[in-house]
Amino acid sequence: MTGQKIDGIVVSASVKERVKSAVKELAENGIIPCLATVLVGDDPASATYVRNKQKACADVGITTKDHKLPSEFSQKEMNSLVNLLNNDDSVHGILVQLPLPGQLDEFTTTSRISPLKDVDGLTPHNIGLLTTGRGILKPCTPSGIMELFEYYKIPLEGKNVTIINRSNLVGKPLYNMMLEKNATVTTCHSKTRNLKEYCLNSDIIVTAIGNRQKFILTEDMVKEGAVVIDVGTARLDGKLVGDVDYENVIKKASYVTPVPGGVGPMTIAMLLKNTVTAASISKEFVQSS
Numbered sequence: 001m002t003g004q005k006i007d008g009i010v011v012s013a014s015v016k017e018r019v020k021s022a023v024k025e026l027a028e029n030g031i032i033p034c035l036a037t038v039l040v041g042d043d044p045a046s047a048t049y050v051r052n053k054q055k056a057c058a059d060v061g062i063t064t065k066d067h068k069l070p071s072e073f074s075q076k077e078m079n080s081l082v083n084l085l086n087n088d089d090s091v092h093g094i095l096v097q098l099p100l101p102g103q104l105d106e107f108t109t110t111s112r113i114s115p116l117k118d119v120d121g122l123t124p125h126n127i128g129l130l131t132t133g134r135g136i137l138k139p140c141t142p143s144g145i146m147e148l149f150e151y152y153k154i155p156l157e158g159k160n161v162t163i164i165n166r167s168n169l170v171g172k173p174l175y176n177m178m179l180e181k182n183a184t185v186t187t188c189h190s191k192t193r194n195l196k197e198y199c200l201n202s203d204i205i206v207t208a209i210g211n212r213q214k215f216i217l218t219e220d221m222v223k224e225g226a227v228v229i230d231v232g233t234a235r236l237d238g239k240l241v242g243d244v245d246y247e248n249v250i251k252k253a254s255y256v257t258p259v260p261g262g263v264g265p266m267t268i269a270m271l272l273k274n275t276v277t278a279a280s281i282s283k284e285f286v287q288s289s
């Protein structure tokens with residue numbers, strides 16, 4: 001029996017519908033949610049991602065403020081820009097597209113964002129809330145993955161999960177979210193010994209490497225009936241590919257996310273959701289003050 005494709009386009013569309021109604025409701029209260037995007041440099045892939053995020057915002061009625069900075073933008077200038085956006089009441093969410101060029105430190109930059117506008121969930125405040133199970137603004141890619149599990153009613157409780165990634169944007173927050181759902185979670189990385197053993201012992205594998213030369217998740221690494229979530233994105237001969245050997249893995253797995261059309265669209269949908277959440281929090285703050 002062959003497994004089922006997890007369709008990120010369908011699930012992201014349903015998230016976007018919910019966001020759309022929330023935007024309408026906010027508008028009735030005089031709030032137009034606004035996301036400020038910050039892009040430094042001229043990497044074409046990053047520019048495309050930001051453009052896609054802005055387009056998705058427009059689809060659901062969220063306005064955007066576009067900040068494009070030269071590749072030599074300094075840390076000092078970045079700090080001023082973040083301060084400015086923090087203090088701008090018309091801005092509800094701030095997205096600093098990563099990676100940043102060498103002279104800019106990612107932690108210095110993202111930790112400066114107001115936790116109330118931190119739609120990537122990257123500030124120490126929001127990381128702390130997440131690790132104690134009280135997260136409100138949570139990183140978009142892991143939130144999107146959790147949304148897929150919910151939509152397909154795939155249980156996490158008591159399951160063995162292997163996450164092949166330890167980044168602040170994906171692996172670490174996802175670890176906490178899955179732990180909160182009572183899964184037994186293992187984080188693997190480049191220094192892990194016997195990766196295949198961890199994978200074969202897993203009910204759920206999440207992989208986010210994004211380098212086919214370094215790593216491909218093949219069917220011999222997957223337990224019969226496992227769920228496989230592919231967060232990898234790389235270009236191979238101009239084509240977008242993930243970490244997973246999809247055609248073969250799906251013959252053995254119960255569910256697999258494709259690339260494209262899996263986790264990617266969910267990441268964008270959850271950014272919209274976080275922006276609406278941030279706009280709602282701002283309203284509560286205005287009302288209570």
Ligand SMILES: Nc1nc(=O)c2c([nH]1)NC[C@@H]1CN(c3ccc(C(=O)N[C@@H](CCC(=O)O)C(=O)O)cc3)C=[N+]21
Nearest residue numbers: 096097098099120140240259260261262264265267268
């Ligand atoms: N501050 C920050 N927050 C992020 O969330 C963030 C970031 N920086 N830097 C880069 C990564 C990557 N990322 C993706 C978003 C959408 C797709 C996506 O929509 N992918 C489509 C395909 C898009 C295409 O064709 O290129 C898909 O998988 O179907 C992929 C990757 C967000 N990231």
Ligand SMILES: [Mg+2]
Nearest residue numbers: 100101102104
């Ligand atoms: Mg850097």
